[in-house]
Every structure is written in C-alpha cells, then in structure tokens.
Amino acid sequence: MSENAVTRRSFLAGSAGAAALVAGAGYLSFDAWEQAHADEQDAQGQTTTAHSLCNACSTKCGFTAYVSDGRLSKLIGDRDHPYAQGKLCARGYGYSQIAYSEDRLTDPLKKMEDGKFEAISWEQAYSEIADKLMSLIDANGPEVVALVQDPRPSGKYYTKRFMDAIGSPNFYTHGAACNLSKESGFTQVIGKGNYESDIENAKMVMFIGRSYADAIRPSSVIALQKAHENGAKVVIVDPRCNNTRIFADEWVPINPGTDLALVLAMSQVLVREGRYDKEYVAENVSGFDEWAAQVVEYTPEWAEKQTGIPANTITRLALEFADAAPAASIEPSWRGAFGCAYQNSGETARAICVFNTLLGCWNQKGGALFTPSVSAGKVDEEKFPPVPKPEGKQLGAAEYPLALAGMGSNVYAAQQAKEGAIKAMIFYNSNMAAGYSNTRYLAEALENLELCVAIDVQMSETAMLADYVLPECSYLERMELPEFIGGIVPAVALRDQVIEKVHPNTKSVDEIFCELAEACGVGQYFGFTVEELADAQLQSVGLSLDALKTTGVAYFSDKEFSYGKTPEWKTPTGKIQFTSEAVEAAGLPAAPMWMEPAVMPIGLQLRLVGGKQAIHSHTQTANIEDLMQITKDYDLTRVWINTDVAEQLGIADGDEVEVSNEEHTGRCRAKVTQRINPTALYMPSHYGCSSPDQHTAYEVGLRQMDFVPFRIEPGYGAACTQEALVSVKKVGA
Numbered sequence: 001m002s003e004n005a006v007t008r009r010s011f012l013a014g015s016a017g018a019a020a021l022v023a024g025a026g027y028l029s030f031d032a033w034e035q036a037h038a039d040e041q042d043a044q045g046q047t048t049t050a051h052s053l054c055n056a057c058s059t060k061c062g063f064t065a066y067v068s069d070g071r072l073s074k075l076i077g078d079r080d081h082p083y084a085q086g087k088l089c090a091r092g093y094g095y096s097q098i099a100y101s102e103d104r105l106t107d108p109l110k111k112m113e114d115g116k117f118e119a120i121s122w123e124q125a126y127s128e129i130a131d132k133l134m135s136l137i138d139a140n141g142p143e144v145v146a147l148v149q150d151p152r153p154s155g156k157y158y159t160k161r162f163m164d165a166i167g168s169p170n171f172y173t174h175g176a177a178c179n180l181s182k183e184s185g186f187t188q189v190i191g192k193g194n195y196e197s198d199i200e201n202a203k204m205v206m207f208i209g210r211s212y213a214d215a216i217r218p219s220s221v222i223a224l225q226k227a228h229e230n231g232a233k234v235v236i237v238d239p240r241c242n243n244t245r246i247f248a249d250e251w252v253p254i255n256p257g258t259d260l261a262l263v264l265a266m267s268q269v270l271v272r273e274g275r276y277d278k279e280y281v282a283e284n285v286s287g288f289d290e291w292a293a294q295v296v297e298y299t300p301e302w303a304e305k306q307t308g309i310p311a312n313t314i315t316r317l318a319l320e321f322a323d324a325a326p327a328a329s330i331e332p333s334w335r336g337a338f339g340c341a342y343q344n345s346g347e348t349a350r351a352i353c354v355f356n357t358l359l360g361c362w363n364q365k366g367g368a369l370f371t372p373s374v375s376a377g378k379v380d381e382e383k384f385p386p387v388p389k390p391e392g393k394q395l396g397a398a399e400y401p402l403a404l405a406g407m408g409s410n411v412y413a414a415q416q417a418k419e420g421a422i423k424a425m426i427f428y429n430s431n432m433a434a435g436y437s438n439t440r441y442l443a444e445a446l447e448n449l450e451l452c453v454a455i456d457v458q459m460s461e462t463a464m465l466a467d468y469v470l471p472e473c474s475y476l477e478r479m480e481l482p483e484f485i486g487g488i489v490p491a492v493a494l495r496d497q498v499i500e501k502v503h504p505n506t507k508s509v510d511e512i513f514c515e516l517a518e519a520c521g522v523g524q525y526f527g528f529t530v531e532e533l534a535d536a537q538l539q540s541v542g543l544s545l546d547a548l549k550t551t552g553v554a555y556f557s558d559k560e561f562s563y564g565k566t567p568e569w570k571t572p573t574g575k576i577q578f579t580s581e582a583v584e585a586a587g588l589p590a591a592p593m594w595m596e597p598a599v600m601p602i603g604l605q606l607r608l609v610g611g612k613q614a615i616h617s618h619t620q621t622a623n624i625e626d627l628m629q630i631t632k633d634y635d636l637t638r639v640w641i642n643t644d645v646a647e648q649l650g651i652a653d654g655d656e657v658e659v660s661n662e663e664h665t666g667r668c669r670a671k672v673t674q675r676i677n678p679t680a681l682y683m684p685s686h687y688g689c690s691s692p693d694q695h696t697a698y699e700v701g702l703r704q705m706d707f708v709p710f711r712i713e714p715g716y717g718a719a720c721t722q723e724a725l726v727s728v729k730k731v732g733a
C-alpha cells in the first residue's frame with residue numbers, strides 16, 4: 001500500500017473530527033469531499049489500493065486506485081505526482097471503464113479469407129506472424145518491416161527492442177501526427193526538442209494554438225490559474241476562442257496557418273525598435289546578421305494581410321513582450337498550430353525559438369526553461385543483453401532529414417507501404433488508420449501490406465485492417481517499466497497492476513513481445529521479466545521496485561533546476577542557430593522565412609481545423625459510455641462556424657450542415673458563434689469512429705482525417721493535418 005493511502009487511512013481514524021472541521025470552515029473542498037468518500041469505502045474493510053498511471057493520454061498522471069472485492073471502485077489523483085498534483089481530468093476517471101468495456105478484445109484474432117475475424121490461439125498467432133515476418137525478411141531484408149507505437153512506459157521499450165532484435169530500423173512513433181514538426185524545428189535552433197514556459201512566474205505568456213483548458217494536463221491548468229492570479233498577461237493566439245479564455249487577457253483570432261507571419265513580424269518589431277536582448281544575442285547566437293537582414297521585410301503591416309491581425313495589435317504585443325522580458329515567452333505549444341498541421345509548421349517552430357531568444361528568456365525566472373530529466377543507468381548486461389543496432393537507416397531519414405530520428409515520419413512509412421517498399425507493419429497502442437492522415441489513403445496502404453498486426457484493447461480502425469489482432473490487457477491489469485519525468489525536480493513514477501485480468505486470454509505488452517521474439521528466433525534478448533528489468537532500472541538510479549510501488553513517485557531532488565544558467569546549446573555550431581545548414585540542405589531557407597500553407601481558402605471555402613475536447617482523447621475514448629454521454633448531453637459533435645459566414649450561407653445555430661471537399665462528404669450539426677475566425681471551420685477531434693465493434697462510438701460525429709488530403713511536410717516529414725479546405729452548406733438548402 002502507498003504512503004498516500006496510509007495518510008488517507010489515518011485520516012479515516014479522525015474523519016468525524018475532520019468533517020466537523022471542514023463543516024466549521026463553511027465549505028467542503030473537492031479534495032476533502034473525495035477523501036471523505038474514500039474513507040466511507042475503506043470502512044467496509046475490503047479495499048486495497050495501488051499506485052498507478054493513467055493511460056488516457058500521453059501525460060500519464062499518477063493516481064491511487066481503490067479496489068473493492070477485486071473491482072476498481074475509485075481513482076484519486078496522487079498529490080505527489082508532478083502532472084496530477086492530486087487531480088485527474090474527466091478522461092482519467094472515465095477511461096478506467098475500458099477494463100470492463102463490453103467491446104474489449106478478448107482473444108487473438110486472424111482475418112480469414114472472407115474478411116471476417118476468427119479467434120485463434122496465441123501459439124498459432126505467434127507462429128504464423130513469426131513465419132511471415134521471417135520469410136519477408138529472408139527474401140527482402142529487415143527494412144521491409146515497420147512498427148508504429150504511441151510511446152507508453154513499457155511499450156516504447158519492448159517495441160524498440162523487438163525491432164532492433166529483428167534488425168529493422170523502421171521504428172516510428174505517432175509523432176508525425178502530433179508534434180514532429182515542432183520538436184524537429186526547435187531542435188534546429190536550440191538543440192532541444194522542447195522547453196517549458198515558467199508561466200507561474202511570467203509577466204507575459206503567449207499561447208499559439210495550445211489550449212491548457214481543452215487539451216488538459218492537470219499541472220498545466222493549475223500553473224495557468226496561478227499565472228492568472230499572479231497577474232501575468234496571458235494571450236491566446238487561436239482561430240478559435242478556446243476554453244483557456246477563462247484565464248486569458250486577450251484572444252488573437254488569427255487566420256489558421258499564418259502563425260509564422262505573426263512571429264516574424266513581432267521579431268521584426270523587436271529588431272527595428274532595438275528592443276531585443278543584444279548582449280544575450282551576441283553571446284549565444286549564430287546567424288543573427290543573415291536572419292536580421294531578411295526579417296526587415298516582415299513588417300506588422302505585411303503580417304496583417306496574412307494573419308488578419310491588425311498591424312498595431314502586432315506591434316503592441318511585441319512591445320509588451322519587450323517590456324515583460326525576460327519573464328516572458330511564447331509557450332512551446334504541443335500540437336494545435338505547428339505540431340504537424342501545415343507545410344510551414346517546422347519553420348514556425350524555428351521562428352518561435354528565435355523570438356524567445358530575442359527576449360533573452362531562456363532559463364530566466366518567468367521565461368522559458370530547460371528543466372532536467374533523469375533516465376535509467378546501466379543495467380547488468382548478462383541479464384539484459386544489449387541488442388545490436390540495426391544496420392540500415394530508418395525509411396524516411398533521407399527524404400525528411402529534419403524529422404527527429406526518435407519519432408520518424410510514420411506517414412512516409414505508410415506511403416512506402418502503399419508503394420510496396422514496406423511489406424509488414426505492426427501497430428502497438430496506435431490507431432494510425434483513423435488519425436494520422438487521410439483515412440482512405442491509409443486504408444489502401446495498410447491493405448497493401450503482406451502482413452499487418454495490431455495490438456490493441458478494442459477493435460480500432462487500424463485493427464479492422466489488420467491480418468492479426470492481438471489483445472492486450474488494459475493498463476489497469478498490467479505493471480510497466482518505470483516512467484521518468486522531466487521537470488523542475490525530475491521524477492520517476494510507476495504504472496502498477498491494479499486489478500486482475502478481466503479477460504484471462506489477454507496479455508501485457510512485455511509478454512506479447514517476449515513471446516513473439518521467441519517465435520522469431522530472437523528470444524535471447526528477452527530472457528527477463530518486466531519486474532526484473534523495472535527493478536534493475538530503478539536500482540541504477542538508487543531506488544528499487546518495492547520502494548516505488550509504495551510511493552508511486554520518487555523525486556531526484558539533487559538534480560533540481562536552478563534559474564539563470566545558460567545551457568549548453570547542442571547544435572552543430574554550439575550556438576542558438578538563427579540560420580541552419582541542415583535546414584538549408586533539406587531545401588528550405590537557412591533562416592526561417594515566410595512560407596504560405598500549401599492550400600489557402602478562396603471565396604467561401606473554409607480551412608478545416610481540429611482541436612481537443614476536455615472529455616476525450618484522440619480516437620481512444622469515444623467508445624467510453626460515460627464520456628460519450630457527456631458529448632451527447634452537451635451536443636459536442638457540432639462543427640463551429642463564424643456567425644457572419646453562417647449568415648451568408650443561410651446557416652442558423654443548430655442546423656444540420658453538409659461538410660464536403662474532394663476527399664469526403666459528411667453531415668453534422670453546426671454551432672454558430674463569434675468565437676471563431678471567419679476563414680475556419682472547427683471540427684472536434686474525437687468523433688467519426690468507423691469501427692462497428694465500438695458500439696458506443698460508431699458513426700457518432702464526423703472525423704477530421706476523412707477530409708484531410710494525404711501530404712507530407714517538406715523536410716520535416718509531418719502529416720500536414722490542417723492542409724484541408726472544405727465547403728459547408730445547410731442540408732436541404
């Protein structure tokens with residue numbers, strides 16, 4: 001049992017007194033209410049607890065799970081977990097229903113000649129998959145195999161180790177449909193894929209296509225609330241007035257895809273007015289003169305035409321930044337505006353790092369920080385033998401040289417599948433077919449494979465296209481490797497098993513890859529259990545598995561971040577690069593310059609933009625009944641259209657509309673609002689499920705990726721998920 005749970009139990013002993021105290025204070029906070037409720041169930045004496053990590057999004061918040069009579073009864077966010085800070089979001093609670101979902105996969109499945117799936121034994125699945133993989137590799141080399149995964153604590157280790165063991169370099173994350181452009185662009189300038197804005201201490205922070213209140217991470221929301229209370233100026237740049245507006249001072253309703261123009265123009269103002277940190281730039285920057293000579297032309301008046309933002313607003317924002325510097329920054333964002341959306345996304349990311357550099361805000365209080373992280377050290381090489389690295393280069397590395405190798409371009413891999421260069425693909429915790437690019441294109445690519453394997457917990461669209469579907473047990477039913485978390489004080493947390501397997505014939509990711517490796521003849525690299533490796537990794541940083549099971553989280557306080565230190569710039573020049581030879585070699589300008597999105601709306605065409613809703617994650621939660629019920633109760637599948645545009649099109653709020661382009665046509669209802677830029681149509685990201693086996697999600701709402709043409713961002717390899725124009729009309733009009 002965890003220390004956290006012990007505290008809650010000791011609280012139980014005095015709960016009558018505590019309740020009186022709370023009542024005396026006149027209100028009952030949510031935390032106090034939650035604790036009081038925990039006590040009630042504990043009083044029945046049948047409850048056990050375990051610390052674990054959520055799997056409903058990449059944040060992986062820590063919680064204490066309460067299990068009564070073997071069944072999960074409750075989750076409470078761990079106060080000590082750096083991202084949860086005592087809270088989970090609605091998805092974190094709702095998604096736990098996956099364990100008991102009636103639509104779970106329960107047995108390995110094989111697609112038969114008639115296209116229907118039949119249950120087979122694990123032995124048959126492994127031996128047939130291994131035979132096919134090995135014969136493809138023998139005939140064509142290991143490069144014909146690719147694997148795509150969404151990085152999860154054990155998943156990212158076992159999938160990579162398996163691919164190394166069979167000798168294939170074609171290992172991809174979901175990144176090309178998330179943050180590949182952003183991290184790759186940042187890396188070109190600052191030598192790192194990310195940073196963290198110190199918003200709690202900031203005087204000014206600008207969010208460009210990032211919504212803490214919709215795309216939730218509890219600690220981010222808490223920090224934003226503090227920033228707001230501390231009087232920080234919070235600006236949201238978004239074609240849509242997103243729900244972060246509650247904490248914001250200003251909404252800048254930019255034309256989608258033009259953020260690069262805004263950032264270039266704000267930079268131009270700082271240089272023109274001499275309001276940038278000259279000393280910092282002189283010491284840290286390479287390529288400033290070349291960059292500055294080009295940025296001159298990007299005046300606010302020029303940018304007004306691209307962005308739709310008045311020139312004087314752009315000038316004012318730039319000067320407000322200069323006044324607030326160095327306690328100011330453009331927040332690093334995640335996906336929305338430049339994670340993977342446009343052909344200029346990587347270049348937008350570069351321009352943002354350049355702008356922050358002008359503010360001199362790196363590692364300054366209230367600025368933009370490079371916080372430390374810890375990773376597992378060396379482990380016993382006899383027990384855990386290192387696997388030789390594959391000889392070949394990841395497919396796409398030559399064509400998209402700026403794509404970070406750790407992510408790679410999964411859409412290029414799909415293209416290679418379609419063209420026959422990749423013949424086998426394995427998907428782990430990944431629903432590529434519904435979410436990474438044009439769904440028709442991806443279906444054709446996957447259908448063209450000689451072997452497609454999906455490892456999932458439910459029948460995803462990707463699983464539907466697979467030859468074999470392997471059922472994993474849910475995250476609540478398995479223990480995983482430790483998850484290291486960067487931050488002001490770096491930490492490590494553990495996903496522990498919470499409940500016994502609901503479906504006895506499901507297996508965990510470590511079991512699946514160990515057994516598949518054995519069948520492929522490379523089992524020598526997998527002769528250990530996940531517990532043994534977890535303990536060894538933790539021992540390598542002075543901890544142990546038993547200790548981490550007890551606390552759920554441990555901090556490395558000796559590695560704590562301190563303000564003011566100039567980091568080592570891990571770029572080819574050892575400086576912050578305002579110009580980059582690598583970018584130039586990839587066929588783009590040396591310094592970030594204006595580049596229009598690939599397609600621009602004309603007339604009454606609208607750009608289709610996506611965005612998260614606080615109650616759903618990607619494609620994986622729409623089938624959760626309670627979360628989908630919230631969607632229905634609040635009518636959340638509607639597309640957002642600007643009031644003036646709707647009027648021109650004769651569309652009233654709540655009308656059924658037809659959204660169409662050359663890729664797809666579909667119907668849904670419209671939300672008519674002034675909260676969206678007139679050139680954009682917002683479609684929530686989580687709907688349009690086309691898997692009939694997901695009974696709750698099937699055919700509810702529209703799916704953005706049905707409308708997005710297949711396209712790959714030059715140089716960076718991302719999926720260009722918002723290079724899509726649509727027309728909208730009222731149904732029956």
Ligand SMILES: Nc1nc2c(c(=O)[nH]1)N[C@H]1C(S)=C(S)[C@@H](COP(=O)(O)OP(=O)(O)OC[C@H]3O[C@@H](n4cnc5c(=O)[nH]c(N)nc54)[C@H](O)[C@@H]3O)O[C@H]1N2
Nearest residue numbers: 150177178429430431435455456457460472618619620685
């Ligand atoms: N339509 C749509 N597309 C999107 C997005 C979106 O919101 N909507 N978001 C984009 C972003 S930001 C990202 S990061 C990517 C994310 O892309 P993915 O990482 O592919 O995420 P999901 O689309 O949620 O698909 C996850 C799949 O894993 C399965 N799964 C869930 N839990 C488990 C488990 O414990 N074990 C196994 N083996 N499988 C499991 C789910 O059933 C689902 O099929 O998608 C991008 N594309």
Ligand SMILES: Nc1nc2c(c(=O)[nH]1)N[C@H]1C(S)=C(S)[C@@H](COP(=O)(O)OP(=O)(O)OC[C@H]3O[C@@H](n4cnc5c(=O)[nH]c(N)nc54)[C@H](O)[C@@H]3O)O[C@H]1N2
Nearest residue numbers: 209210211215216256257335336337611612613614617618
């Ligand atoms: N609820 C929820 N939270 C999540 C996730 C989830 O699926 N659901 N997934 C997690 C993951 S993996 C990710 S990557 C993050 C994503 O986190 P975010 O990037 O914050 O999420 P999005 O909702 O994709 O985009 C944020 C905003 O970008 C705006 N936007 C769209 N196009 C443009 C543009 O051209 N310019 C500008 N300036 N803004 C634009 C959208 O209107 C939206 O409000 O969320 C994480 N948290």
Ligand code: SF4
Nearest residue numbers: 054057060061089092
């Ligand atoms: S932010 Fe929500 S969905 Fe994501 S890990 Fe935390 S609780 Fe789970």
Ligand SMILES: [Mo]
Nearest residue numbers: 177178179335
């Ligand atoms: Mo993402």
